[in-house]
Amino acid sequence: LQRIVDAEDAAFGALVGQPVKAASLSRLQGRFEIAARKTEQLRESEKMAEVAAQRRKVELSVARKHHRASMKAVVKLDGLLEQLSKRTARRRLALAELSEEEERGPPRPPTER
Template sequence: MKAASLYRLQGQFENAARQTEQLRENEKMAGVTEQRRKTELSAARNDHRASLKAVTKLDGLLQHLTKRTARRSLALAELSEEDERSPLRLPTER
């Protein structure tokens, strides 16, 4: 084998070794990025869960207030009807 062929093969080997090292480094960085993304996803899921819990609580409070307001409106309507039906009183009678 000629020296030129050996140098060419050595150069190809060194290029392949550099590419392999670069691929290993890329794989390592991809693993780090993947782990960071998993951590971010977990935090986002926790935030989402807390938001859903808060929305559910607010929905319950809104339903409660809506029912309470409806009862108050009904009571006010009944009072208004009673006032309309009752005979007018003089200010001194009250």
């Protein structure tokens, strides 16, 4: 915007104190109207980009919430798996002990003192 303003000031400043033909004034005016349209297009694009950025922020927020919920679920499942593994290990140990006892034969009656 500043470059456009500076160019416009320089162009019109060069005309001060000189006779100006209508055609050259018209060309100059057309050039700056084109610049004004481009500037308006850029502003519109900037607004659209801001809206898109806001939309992405909302989507990112939703995705982060979903991710946190998923991570909580994973941690919970990890805990449950660990508990199950411990139970399974205890069961295996109990089965191993039972197998050893069965291999040794029938249990002996306790001796009296």
